[in-house]
Structure formats: structure tokens, C-alpha cells
Amino acid sequence: MTQDALDRLYRPILADLARVEAEIAQALVADRHEIEEMAAHVGRYSGKKMRPAIALMIAQRCGGVTPRHHRLGAVLEMIHLATLVHDDVIDGADMRRKSATANAKWSNFDAVLLGDILFARAINLLGRLGDAAALDELTRAVSTLCEGEILQNRHRRNVDLEESLYYRIIEEKTAILYAAGCGLSAHLGGAPTPVVDALRTYGLELGTAFQIVDDVLDLVGDEAVVGKSLGTDLRNGKMTLPVIFMRDDTTPAGLALLTKVMKGEGDEADAAALRRALVEDGHVEAANVRARDHLRRGLEAVARAIPSAHADLEEIAGFVVVRAR
Amino acid sequence: MTQDALDRLYRPILADLARVEAEIAQALVADRHEIEEMAAHVGRYSGKKMRPAIALMIAQRCGGVTPRHHRLGAVLEMIHLATLVHDDVIDGADMRRKSATANAKWSNFDAVLLGDILFARAINLLGRLGDAAALDELTRAVSTLCEGEILQNRHRRNVDLEESLYYRIIEEKTAILYAAGCGLSAHLGGAPTPVVDALRTYGLELGTAFQIVDDVLDLVGDEAVVGKSLGTDLRNGKMTLPVIFMRDDTTPAGLALLTKVMKGEGDEADAAALRRALVEDGHVEAANVRARDHLRRGLEAVARAIPSAHADLEEIAGFVVVRAR
Numbered sequence: 001m002t003q004d005a006l007d008r009l010y011r012p013i014l015a016d017l018a019r020v021e022a023e024i025a026q027a028l029v030a031d032r033h034e035i036e037e038m039a040a041h042v043g044r045y046s047g048k049k050m051r052p053a054i055a056l057m058i059a060q061r062c063g064g065v066t067p068r069h070h071r072l073g074a075v076l077e078m079i080h081l082a083t084l085v086h087d088d089v090i091d092g093a094d095m096r097r098k099s100a101t102a103n104a105k106w107s108n109f110d111a112v113l114l115g116d117i118l119f120a121r122a123i124n125l126l127g128r129l130g131d132a133a134a135l136d137e138l139t140r141a142v143s144t145l146c147e148g149e150i151l152q153n154r155h156r157r158n159v160d161l162e163e164s165l166y167y168r169i170i171e172e173k174t175a176i177l178y179a180a181g182c183g184l185s186a187h188l189g190g191a192p193t194p195v196v197d198a199l200r201t202y203g204l205e206l207g208t209a210f211q212i213v214d215d216v217l218d219l220v221g222d223e224a225v226v227g228k229s230l231g232t233d234l235r236n237g238k239m240t241l242p243v244i245f246m247r248d249d250t251t252p253a254g255l256a257l258l259t260k261v262m263k264g265e266g267d268e269a270d271a272a273a274l275r276r277a278l279v280e281d282g283h284v285e286a287a288n289v290r291a292r293d294h295l296r297r298g299l300e301a302v303a304r305a306i307p308s309a310h311a312d313l314e315e316i317a318g319f320v321v322v323r324a325r
Numbered sequence: 326m327t328q329d330a331l332d333r334l335y336r337p338i339l340a341d342l343a344r345v346e347a348e349i350a351q352a353l354v355a356d357r358h359e360i361e362e363m364a365a366h367v368g369r370y371s372g373k374k375m376r377p378a379i380a381l382m383i384a385q386r387c388g389g390v391t392p393r394h395h396r397l398g399a400v401l402e403m404i405h406l407a408t409l410v411h412d413d414v415i416d417g418a419d420m421r422r423k424s425a426t427a428n429a430k431w432s433n434f435d436a437v438l439l440g441d442i443l444f445a446r447a448i449n450l451l452g453r454l455g456d457a458a459a460l461d462e463l464t465r466a467v468s469t470l471c472e473g474e475i476l477q478n479r480h481r482r483n484v485d486l487e488e489s490l491y492y493r494i495i496e497e498k499t500a501i502l503y504a505a506g507c508g509l510s511a512h513l514g515g516a517p518t519p520v521v522d523a524l525r526t527y528g529l530e531l532g533t534a535f536q537i538v539d540d541v542l543d544l545v546g547d548e549a550v551v552g553k554s555l556g557t558d559l560r561n562g563k564m565t566l567p568v569i570f571m572r573d574d575t576t577p578a579g580l581a582l583l584t585k586v587m588k589g590e591g592d593e594a595d596a597a598a599l600r601r602a603l604v605e606d607g608h609v610e611a612a613n614v615r616a617r618d619h620l621r622r623g624l625e626a627v628a629r630a631i632p633s634a635h636a637d638l639e640e641i642a643g644f645v646v647v648r649a650r
Contacts, residue, residue, distance in 0.1 A: 034479060035472050086441065090434045109415045109478055112437055113471040116411065119441065120471070123448050124464035132455060139449035146438040146445065147360050153434050154359060 006048075009319055013056040016065050016073075020052045023074035027125045028118075038102060038114050042081050045096055050320075051076040051178065054206070055185040057316050058199055061306070063189035071129055072188060076181045078122035079142060085115035087149075091232070134184050141180045148172025157237035159262050163244050170211040171204065178207030198305030202313065205298030209291040210320045215240035216287050219275060234271050237262045241290060242283040250281070295320070331373075334644055338381040341390050341398075345377045348399035352450045353443075363427060363439050370409050370421055375645075376401040376502065379531070380510040382641050383524055386631070388514035396454055397513060401506045403447035404467060410440035412474075416557070459509050466505045473497025482562035484587050488569050495536040496529065503532030523630030527638065530623030534616040535645045540565035541612050545604060559596050562587045566615060567608040575606070620645070 010017070028039035052073030059069040085102050087093070089111045094104035103111035119142065126135055152169045155161050182203030186196045218233045219242060233240055239262065247258055254277060260266040261274045278284050295317040302313050335342070353364035377398030384394040410427050412418070414436045419429035428436035444467065451460055477494045480486050507528030511521045543558045544567060558565055564587065572583055579602060585591040586599045603609050620642040627638050 030472065032472065032476065034475060038475075086437050090437055107478075108433075110475055112411050112415055112440075113475050115437075115441075116444065116471045117468045119444060120464050120467035124461060124468070127452070127457065127460040127464060130457060132452065135452040135460075136449060139445050139452060142445035143442045143449070146441045147355065147357065150359060150363075150435055150438050151357065153432075 006319070009057075009315055010053065012060060013053060013065075016056045016070060017049060017053060019067075019070040020049065020056070020073035020077065023070050023125070024077060027074060027078065027121050035117070038106065038110065039117075041099070041105065042085060042102060042114065042118065044099060045081055045084050046077060047097065049073075049077055050210075051080055051181050054178070054203075054316055055181045057312070058182055058185040059189050061308075061312055062186045062191045062195065062199070066188065068129055068131075068188045069185060071125060072134070072181070072184055075122050075126045075129075075138065076177070078118050078125070079138070079177065082115045082118035082122065083145060085111055085118065089115070090149075129188075131188065133187060137180045137184060141176045144172050144176050145174070148174075148176075152238065155239065157263050158239065159247065159259050161239040161244065163241075166239060166241060166244055167208070170208060170215075174211040174214075175204045175207030178210065179203035182206070195305045198301045201301040202298040205294040205301070206317060206320055209294040209298075209317070212241055212287055212291040212294070213320065216242060216284055216291075220279060220284055231271070234261055234274065235264075237264055241287040242278045245283040245286050246278055246281060249283075250277075254281075331644070334382075334640055335378065337385060338378060338390075341381045341395060342374060342378060344392075344395040345374065345381070345398035345402065348395050348450070349402060352399060352403065352446050360442070363431065363435065364442075366424070366430065367406050367410060367427060367439065367443065369424060370406055371402060372422065374398075374402055375535075376405055376506050379503070379528075379641055380506045382637070383507055383510040384514050386633075386637055387511045387516045387520065387524070391513065393454055393456075393513045394510060396450060397459070397506070397509055400447050400451045400454075400463065401502070403443050403450070404463070404502065407440045407443035407447065408470060410436055410443065414440070415474075454513075456513065458512060462505045462509060466501045469497050469501050470499070473499075473501075477563065480564065482588055483564065484572065484584050486564040486569065488566075491564060491566060491569055492533070495533060495540075499536040499539075500529045500532030503535065504528035507531070520630045523626045526626040527623040530619040530626070531642060531645055534619040534623075534642070537566055537612055537616040537619070538645065541567060541609055541616075544600060545609055556596075559586055559599065560589075562589055566612040567603045570608040570611050571603055571606060574608075575602075579606075 024043065028036070028043070030036045030039065055073050055076060056065055056069060059065040084096065088096060088101040089103045089108050092103075093101050095101065099105075101111070102114050106114075123135075123139065126138055129135070148169050148171070151165075152173060155165065155169070179200045180203070183196050183200030186199040191199070215233065215238075218231065219240065232238075243258065243262065247255065250258065257266070257270060257274055257277070261270050266274075299314055299317060349368065353361070353368070355361045355364065380398050380401060381390055381394060384390040409421065413421060413426040414428045414433050417428075418426050420426065424430075426436070427439050431439075448460075448464065451463055454460070473494050473496070476490075477498060480490065480494070504525045505528070508521050508525030511524040516524070540558060540563075543556065544565065557563075568583065568587065572580065575583065582591075582595060582599055582602070586595050591599075624639055624642060
């Protein structure tokens, strides 16, 4: 997606995104400068604000954006930021969006607590929506995404990881929050249950596609374009879709190379050779095709529920996979 | 407090505490055995369940215990357990209640996420109370307690820590959750605002006394009696009330010793000498007197609001400071 196309997609929601940002800033006010400084730092992790942006785009197509959607958007972004802060502690990462991570700038101690503060304040804001269904769905989503991360970690270096388990992991750790955001945006707009369910399905498929693409980019993306450290999945033995595809369809030599790298027994040259094979043998492209399949399925669900919104939501969907090109 | 007195205090709430435990068990059900195993392990951190116990005792004196109080008790205990899990990651602790901590048994990775799961599920349960005031107060309390921990960490080895800042830290990291638990127990029982406020004050003073006593025990307690590792505050340069009292009233040699230990430049013999001085010069006893003063103030607030409950609540208060004797 060109910068022009991205600008065109965002233009209708820019004013609303500014309201989301104001909600976040308000929720992070602290009477102590140490906490404000940390919160402001983490605010800089926010990039395209995809979760609130998608929720706002859906709201525009389901009865219009209301102040409750700004609040929902703020909650979604704050939950996402909290998970980034904790992920960086867990991964020992020291850079994010060209600045130091909270754990690197302060300490693991501060970063664990800062993530907790973001969660607590996100849920406090969510509570002020006064919507029991939203509170239930999003607090469940937070638990689920942490469970997905634990499951993923337990299966690091497990070369035999079933494709179905890979899917379960990415649904839990990524797609459920997209599903909740899309469904709740329609719900807060007063949409009837079939429409809410269709948008939840759309979000689930969109989030699944997003994670597949994210995993592909970690393998073959350009750090300067993607804007974060890449190549960590191979180093950490994280089985992603192209690697699973290759495992199930390669020569004994290919499997030996894959196993060596994923078990952490290879060197940089082995990782580079594996990366080359994943591209040249078509496994990366096959994963991208899968991502597009998921988007198509999400769009089909929406097409049945709200035919008029199909074209718009297709554009949003494009925004998620475009990073793969 | 003798075991007999403790049994007598707990007897009227044993059936209700069992209901609280059932709520916690229900909230921690997971469809994946890895998560259930971790949750069950953390369940073992629960000891006397002081936060739910106090909330139940108050409920009995403010209109009777209802299922909503069982739920409140479960939420308070789960929030407390989540903070213990994260504290152990932060402190690198490997033992708690005679078993391995979550971070030692699994990893920091798993323990950070497990704490998040406990928080998320506690708040999910809280949401199902359908009480906006409770949700607002407790999510704020979670943020505040993390902020208090950050503040405390920033002031490690700060020999000049003002007494007022020590108080602010212990209020934030400990007393606010007691205050919320006591106030909300009365609120859920339908008590009028002045009674709710009086019980919130009682909880704040009780929690403050509890933390002062906890800090004293870390200095001079017996590990076998208290049931956890002690002596870590001196090692970590954490300024507590007896140390602050001594700093403000000692000889130049005493101040030099105190500074050496708190700055992390002393050895075990220096720490032992400091500990001896804290006891012999009366600073430990002065801190215990302070703890009792706080309890008295809390009881006075209750006496004005609900005169009939005074004697009972005095017994609960005794339960908090008794550990100091």
C-alpha cells in the first residue's frame, strides 16, 4: 500500500483518532512525574494505531462514530501497549520504534509494573463505558492473549508443532483482540447481533492474517521498512507458517537444515540458507496466500451481514496484508 | 495472637471463606492443563487470606454476607496473588511459602504472563459484580499499588528518604487495597456513605499498620514463624520506619553504620550490628507503637460511624499487629 493509499484510508478517521489519543493521554495522567515520564515514553510505541483505526472505520459503517468508540479505541490501544511493554521484558528487547524499550531505559522491575499500570488504567477506562458485555469480552481477551503467549513459549524449538496448534496460538495471542475490537465497535454502535458476530469473525480473520504476515515479515522483511528488529523468530526457534509448510514438504537435507536452525544448533549461515529455501521453495508465498484466504473469509462473513460495507472493509483488509508485498 | 484466638476469629467466616475459595477456583478454570497447573500452583501462595477474611468480617457487621461479598473476596485475593507473582519476578525470588515461585518453577516469561492472567481474570470476575463504583475503585487501586512499588524502587538506597514519602509509598503499595476491600465490603452490603467512608479509613489505617509490622518483621522476625525469607530490605537498601527513626536520632557512628548498610557497602556483620542497634535503641519498638497508633485511629473512625462494631473490629485489628510480638 502506498503512502497515498494509506493517507486516503486514514483521512476519514483522523479527527476521531485524535480523540482516541486525547482519551489515552487523559487516562495516563499521573500526579507523579516518574509515572508520567514512563507513560509518555510508551505512548511513542504507538504507530498506525491499527486496532483503534479499524474499530473507528467499522463504527463509521455501523451507525457512526460516538464518544464511546473513542473510548473503546483508547482501551484497545492501551491493552496493546501493555502487552508490548511486557513482551519486551520477556524477550529482553532493548529497542522499539527506534527508542529504548521501557526495560532498557529503566529496568525490568519498572517495565513489569508499567505494563500492569497500563492494563489497570485501560480496564478502568473500559469500566467507565458502563457496558458489561464489552468488559467481559475484553478482560477475557487479555487473559486469552497471555495464555496464547505462554503456549507459544512452551512450543519454542518444537519442530513437530502441528499447524492446528500454530493457528490456535496466533488466534489467542493476536486475533482475539482484533475480533473483540471489531465486534464491540459494531455492538457499541447498536448493531444487531448477526452484524456484531459477522464483524467479530471479520476481526478474527483479519487478526489471523495480520499475524501470519507479521511472522513472514520477521523472516524476510526489511527492518528499515517494517520499523522493528526482525529475524528473532528463527533465533528463538519459533515455528511459523512458512517453516511448518517447508517441514511438511522438503528433502531430508532440507528437513535437517530446518531442524538444526529451529533447535538453535545452527549458525548465521544456516539461518540464511533456511531463509533462502523458505522463499525459493515457495513457502513464504504459500503463507501469504493463506493470509489472503483469511481476509477473503472475513470479508465473506461481512458481505452476508452488511453487503454495503464490503468494499470499504476490503480496503481495510488490504491495509493489513499489504505489508507483505 | 495464639492459634486458639486466631481460630476463634476465623470460625464465624469459615463457610464464607470456602465460598471465596470456590469462586477463585472457578475463575481460574482453563481448558489447557499448562495454565491450570500454573494457576493451581499460585493458589498455594494463599495463606490466611487476610484481605477476603477482613472483608467478610466487615460484611457480617454491615448487614450480612452475600454472594457479592464472596466475589469481592475472590477478586481481592486474586489481585493480591497477581502482585505476589510479579513481585517475585521483580525480586528474582525463588521460594514462597516453602515452594518454588512461578518464575523459578517455570520462567520469568511465564510468571509475567501468569500475573497478567490473574489480574485479567480478577477484573473479569469483578465486572460480573455489575458495580461501577467497585470496578472504578479496584482498577484504580491496582494502578496505584504498582505506582507505589515503582516509587519505592526509585528510592532504594536513598538514606535521606523523608518519613512522609515512606508513608506515601506504603499507603499506595499496601494500604489502598485494604481500604478498597473494607470500604467496598460495606458498600456492597448497602451501608450508607459515612459508614463506607469510615470503613475505608479503617482499612487504610489497618493496611498501613500491616505494612509497618511487615517491615519490622523483615528486620527482626523469625523466618520459621513468619513463613517467608526475611532480611531482604536491608540487603536491598529499602528504608523502613525503624531505619528512618534511627537515622534521625543516632550518633555519628550510628549514622555511618546505617548509611554503609543501606548503601550496600556493608557486610553481614554490619547488617547484624545495625539490626542490633535498631532493637536496642528502641527504634523497632517505636515503629510497633506507630503501627498500634494507626490501628487506634482506624478504630476511632469506625467507632464514630458504627459504635456497635467497635469491639469486633478491634479484634480484627489485633490480628494484623499481633505478628509483631
